[in-house]
Amino acid sequence: MTEAVLVNPLDNLVEHFPSGWLKKDERPGYTGFIVEREHLLEFARTMRDDFGFDYLSMVTAADYIAEGKFDVVYYAYKTIGGPALVFKVQVARDDAVVPSLVGLYPGAEFQEREVWDLMGVRFEGHPDLRRILMWEGFAGHPLRKDWKEPFYEEDVKPFKSRWPEGKPVNADDRNPYNDNVQYPEGFDPESWVPEAETLLYSGLQRVSHGEEFKTDELVVNMGPQHPSTHGVFRMVVSLQGEKIVDLKPVMGYLHRNHEKIAERNTFLQNMPFTDRLDYTASMSTNFAYALAVEKLMGVQVPERAEYIRVMMAELTRIMNHFFATGFLLNDLGVYFTASLYAIEERELILDIFEEVSGSRMMCNYFRFGGVVRDVSDEVLKKIHKLVYDRIPRKLEQFDTYLTNNEILRTRCEGVGVLTADQAIALSTAGPVLRASGVPYDVRRADPYSIYDRLEFDVVTGIHGDIYDRYLVRVEEIKQSIRIIKQLLRDIPSGPILAGKPAYQVRVPAGESYGRVEGPKGELGFYIVSSGKPNPERYHVRAPTFINLTSLAPMARGEKVADVVVILGAIDIVLGEVDR
Amino acid sequence: MKNFGKRFGVMSSLGVTMGHFFQTYIVDLVNGKKRYRTAEGIESRRQADTEGIFTIQYPEESLPLPEEFRVLPFLVYDEGENGEKNLRCTACGICAKVCPPQCIWIYRATDPNTGKPSPHPLEYYIDIDICMNCGFCAEYCPFDAIKMDHDFELASYTRGEAHLFNLEKLMKPASYYERIRPANAACEAAAKAEKAKPKA
Numbered sequence: 001m002t003e004a005v006l007v008n009p010l011d012n013l014v015e016h017f018p019s020g021w022l023k024k025d026e027r028p029g030y031t032g033f034i035v036e037r038e039h040l041l042e043f044a045r046t047m048r049d050d051f052g053f054d055y056l057s058m059v060t061a062a063d064y065i066a067e068g069k070f071d072v073v074y075y076a077y078k079t080i081g082g083p084a085l086v087f088k089v090q091v092a093r094d095d096a097v098v099p100s101l102v103g104l105y106p107g108a109e110f111q112e113r114e115v116w117d118l119m120g121v122r123f124e125g126h127p128d129l130r131r132i133l134m135w136e137g138f139a140g141h142p143l144r145k146d147w148k149e150p151f152y153e154e155d156v157k158p159f160k161s162r163w164p165e166g167k168p169v170n171a172d173d174r175n176p177y178n179d180n181v182q183y184p185e186g187f188d189p190e191s192w193v194p195e196a197e198t199l200l201y202s203g204l205q206r207v208s209h210g211e212e213f214k215t216d217e218l219v220v221n222m223g224p225q226h227p228s229t230h231g232v233f234r235m236v237v238s239l240q241g242e243k244i245v246d247l248k249p250v251m252g253y254l255h256r257n258h259e260k261i262a263e264r265n266t267f268l269q270n271m272p273f274t275d276r277l278d279y280t281a282s283m284s285t286n287f288a289y290a291l292a293v294e295k296l297m298g299v300q301v302p303e304r305a306e307y308i309r310v311m312m313a314e315l316t317r318i319m320n321h322f323f324a325t326g327f328l329l330n331d332l333g334v335y336f337t338a339s340l341y342a343i344e345e346r347e348l349i350l351d352i353f354e355e356v357s358g359s360r361m362m363c364n365y366f367r368f369g370g371v372v373r374d375v376s377d378e379v380l381k382k383i384h385k386l387v388y389d390r391i392p393r394k395l396e397q398f399d400t401y402l403t404n405n406e407i408l409r410t411r412c413e414g415v416g417v418l419t420a421d422q423a424i425a426l427s428t429a430g431p432v433l434r435a436s437g438v439p440y441d442v443r444r445a446d447p448y449s450i451y452d453r454l455e456f457d458v459v460t461g462i463h464g465d466i467y468d469r470y471l472v473r474v475e476e477i478k479q480s481i482r483i484i485k486q487l488l489r490d491i492p493s494g495p496i497l498a499g500k501p502a503y504q505v506r507v508p509a510g511e512s513y514g515r516v517e518g519p520k521g522e523l524g525f526y527i528v529s530s531g532k533p534n535p536e537r538y539h540v541r542a543p544t545f546i547n548l549t550s551l552a553p554m555a556r557g558e559k560v561a562d563v564v565v566i567l568g569a570i571d572i573v574l575g576e577v578d579r
Numbered sequence: 580m581k582n583f584g585k586r587f588g589v590m591s592s593l594g595v596t597m598g599h600f601f602q603t604y605i606v607d608l609v610n611g612k613k614r615y616r617t618a619e620g621i622e623s624r625r626q627a628d629t630e631g632i633f634t635i636q637y638p639e640e641s642l643p644l645p646e647e648f649r650v651l652p653f654l655v656y657d658e659g660e661n662g663e664k665n666l667r668c669t670a671c672g673i674c675a676k677v678c679p680p681q682c683i684w685i686y687r688a689t690d691p692n693t694g695k696p697s698p699h700p701l702e703y704y705i706d707i708d709i710c711m712n713c714g715f716c717a718e719y720c721p722f723d724a725i726k727m728d729h730d731f732e733l734a735s736y737t738r739g740e741a742h743l744f745n746l747e748k749l750m751k752p753a754s755y756y757e758r759i760r761p762a763n764a765a766c767e768a769a770a771k772a773e774k775a776k777p778k779a
Contacts, residue, residue, distance in 0.1 A: 159681050163672035164696065166684030168704045168743055269679035272713035337596060344633050351625060351645075358647035358727070364713050372718065373647070385627035401595040404588035503677040503719040 010085065017043065025088060029296070029510015029529075032086025040089055041099050044074075048104055052078045053085045054424055055440070056105035058513070059112055061119040062528050062537040065145040068093050070121055073526065074101070075513060079424055079438055081445035084513065091121065100126040107427025110549050118143040118259070128203055133252035133578060137192060139182040142257055149260065150181065156534045157265055204238040205246035216241065220560070224253050230327070231574030235551075235563065242559050247552045251545075254578035262538040267293055267368070267505050267529075270538065274525075275362040277540060278576045280323055283316040283353070284518040286366035291448055292514025292525035293368050296507050304494045305370035306450045311383065311487045312353070312365065313516065314480040318391065319349045320519035321431075321473040321480075324571040328470060329402070331568035332411055338402070345394055348386060355379055368505055370497030380488060387484045395477060403471070412467035416554040416566035419464055426550040429543045430521025432570055435472045436464035442517035456483050466569040504533055511537075520544050520571055540579060544572040606631025616640055646760050649714045649727035651707055653751045664750060667724035669698035674716035674725050682709035683716065705749060707733070708742045723767050729759045 013033065014022060021043060022035045035043050047053045053076040062071045069090050076085045089098050100123035101108045112123045113132040120141030123129055131138065140147045151171045153159050161169070183189060206217060216239075223234035232253035238245045258277065262270045274289045275282035287309060294301065301309070326342025350360040356375050357365040365372055402408055418428070423436035433440055441458040443451040459475040461468030509531040515524035521543030528537035547570050555563045607614060614620040614631075621640055624633060635642055652674075656664040670687040686702035689695065717727045728751075735741065757764040 157681055158676040158678075162678075162681055162683060163675040163685045164670065164687035166675065166686050166702070166704065168684045168706060170739070265679060266677075268677065268715070272679050272711055272715070341599070347633070348625070348627060354648060355645040356647070358645075358649040358714055359712065362712065382627065390627040397595060400591050402592065405592045406588045409588070501719065503673060503715070 017046075022087070025086075027510075029508060031511070032084075032088060035087050035089055037089050037091060037098060041101070041104070043087070044076075044101055044104050047076060047085060047087075051085070052080070055079045056101065056108055056427055057084070057429075057515075057522060058524060058526065058539075058541045059101070059108050059115060060526055060539040060541075061115045061121050061143075062511075062539075063093075063119065063143065063145045065093070070096050070119065072098050072115065072121055073511075075524075075526075077445070079440045079445075081440075083446065086513075096121040097124055098122070099124050100129075102126055105427065106425050107546060107549055110545060111427075114545075117141070118257075120144060130199060131252075133255045135252070137183060137187055137189065139184045139187070142260055143263075149257075155264070156532075157269060200236060200248060200250065204236065204248060206238055217245075222563070224250075230568070230572055233567075233572065233574055233577070235567070237555075237560060237563065239560055242561075244555050244558050244560055244563060247555045247563065249548050249551055251548070251574075252578050254574045256579070258540065258579040259538050263535055265535075266533045267507055267535060268503060270535070271366065272362065272364040275364055276575055277542065277579065278518065278520065278523070278544075278573045279361055280573055281316045281320045281519050282361060282363045283312040283365060284516060284523060286363060287313050287449075288514050288516040288518065288523045289525045290366040290368055290514075291516060292512050292527045293505070293507060295512040295514055296510055296527065296529055297368060297505065298508075299369040299498045301370055301449075302495045302498055303492050304374075305496045305498075307487050307491045308371050308375050308496065309366065310449055310451070310454070311375075311484055311491075312356075312363075312371075314483050314487075315349050315352065315383070317480045317519040318477050319346045320571075321477050322346050324431075324519075325398070325402075325470055325473055328466075328565065328568045328571075329408075331564050332408065341401070342398075345386075345391055348382075348390065352379055352382055352386075355382075367497060367501070369499055370495070372497075374496050380491070383484065384488055387481045387488070391477070391481055395474065398474065403474070408470075409467060411562075411565065412470060412569075413465055414463070415466050415558060415562050416569060417463065417465045418550055418554055422553060423464065423550070426553065428521070428547050428550045430518070430547070431469050431472045431476065432521065432547050432550065434459060435461035435468040437462055442515055442522050446515070448514075448516060454483050454486055456480075466565055469569045507531070507535075515541065518543055520573070520576075521547060540576075542576040542579060544570065545577045545579075548572065548577065603631045618643070644729050646762055648729055648731075649717070650712055650731045651710055651728045651733070652705060652716050652725050652749070653728050654703065654746070654749045655724055655726055655753050655756050656750050657753050664752075666699065666746075666750065667722050668700050668703065669722055669724070670696075670700040670703075671698075671721070673719055673721065677715045677719050679713055679715065680709045680711050682706045700746065703746045703749060705744045706742065707744055708738060726756055726760065 014024060020036065021039045022033045025032050025034050055077045056074060057077050058075040060073050062073060064071060069092050072089045072091065074087050091098060098121055100112055102112060103125065110132060112126055113129060115121050116123060116129055117131040117133050118141055201219060204219065218239045220237045220239060221234060222237060224232040234250040236248045236250060258273065262273060265273065270289065271286060274285040277285045322342040322345050326339030329338035330336060353363055354360045356379055357363040357372065418432065418436045420437045423433045423438055437460050439458045439460045444458050456479045459472050459479060461472050507529040509529055511528045513524055513526045515522055522541065523543050524541035526539040526541065527535050530536040551567060551570065554566050558566065616639060621635060621642065623629060624635065654666060654668055656666045659665050670685050672685055675683040675685050682705055684704040685700050688697045688699040688701040690697040714727050716725045
């Protein structure tokens, strides 16, 4: 009998495939495999079906202009947990075509559209490859390194015009409007007919006639200015009577090209910009970005700082879930009563954030290697009072108020159902994924910070409907309280920042992907550094943007009144969706 | 309609709202007038065990600001014996380099005799329309010369030039800084004293 030796199947993955299909990525600081473009589909199918990498978390691309090629980067995970499978396809810049993975992983749909829109990599076989964040009259692909924005000043910050001979110049004066507007070749704004809209409308599924009752077919635009959409978000819905036949989300109204801004910034300067992504949960976005950069830098975060970080992240989760459930009720038509009840606790938590970080929402609290400033004992006492008394009491009240309310249950049960298989295939994350019965939580599946030492349960639902999403959120608040109690008990004293505060950090060349379980789902930052003070590539895996892929499958067959609630249960933030 | 008729969910929900409604009156009756427009009243409404009406009636009342609260930077100057204003700023440019939206412009002074750069800002501008209140300038300033303000009531009828703050608008005395951030100022003074000790 031979002793079975456990090997990581990824170690000899190259031998598993015919020679020439893939090779290890051996650039210093890089991981994963480089797959040949012709064999991408076959490789991905094998990895999904034979190796169990069923969850395609992130798709993005990086522009290596010096080498004249794009890297299309894929991060796949197993929903049973464990590290990532990273694979890349390298294509020449003038021949940027890659086979689409939407057939295998439907969750890649929006992400591939985003890569096409911003980077100009065409995905062959994509069912609906239109621009997603920019408009059709937009010239070029803004994330390409040779694309320059209208108010372009220099490639990277800090700008030389600021010091030592700084003279303020208004950006409008330096670059007056109309001089900097560019259109695609052959595009005339005067005679432009919005073709994209035609494409959008013709892409909607319609019902063939010949049913027993003749019902009217109607296409309705909900949004961009609609109170139910939590911001500027538009849903184009085709209706058969009151039933939804198909739905297409339209976004990008709040787009500011966060990623281009970030590539002009230095690493540290990006920290306050990450606050503006998910502006209701800025501590979590700070956390993910800090993790990604720390992975590259290789700094060890002091113990006390880890405790403070996790404490803030969990308070953010509590606050966010209160907010989400409150506004779910608002979407249901309860108007503001329920959401205002829910916001009271949020207010008390924001007071704590204000005290430690100086700002209620734009916290900017994390630094590479720790946090800005220590948390005083008074603040800890306040948190203690909240988690031991106020929030549990509030949850009990919430329970009486909502959980067994017949109206709420009738509206939410069995509506917007997403099965576990669908949820995984659509790459949903966070409460949406877990409510469908998939116990996938980054805090457990791929622990970061000190989560491996903490006791908490991964909350799952059974039915995958809106009611379960509500229950999962309420239960997650309870688990967060449990975590914070452990943190308050064990928090050590000591330094809160590794090394001295430095305004310029040295980040070695390489790539990294830092991810946390944000309140809305897996929140990740993909960062490529070339050793310079500014990131070469910076990409945000925005959970709600990808969760929106599941909106159409959830809404099909439901009534038009329910689509508002279905959207509310995904819990989107447009700052993050549109970036 | 399967959910109806089994439980009394809606009734208990209405009970909660009703409870909230009456509680606001009960709390107000018990506490009397001192609950509103007094410092202790505001403070009591921010505690974890507060009940009843929760909101602060801005602008009649306003929340006490925590020390770390940050809106817009200002330049700290020390008052000399004869009333002169000694800016702490040395025009080293770290704030301008670290500023994420690049809203700080510094023109460094030159010594008229030697022509070499001298450690003073000749001009210093902050475009407050661009400033994102991140606090990096104050955090990384090695001379404690630039600090974040507490004054958040900034609404005005104009923009553009009026929002480009120059030295005159940015300078505030050290006493003001010590008043709005007592703990920070004490901490910095202690560090300074510590540094000066070995030399003496």
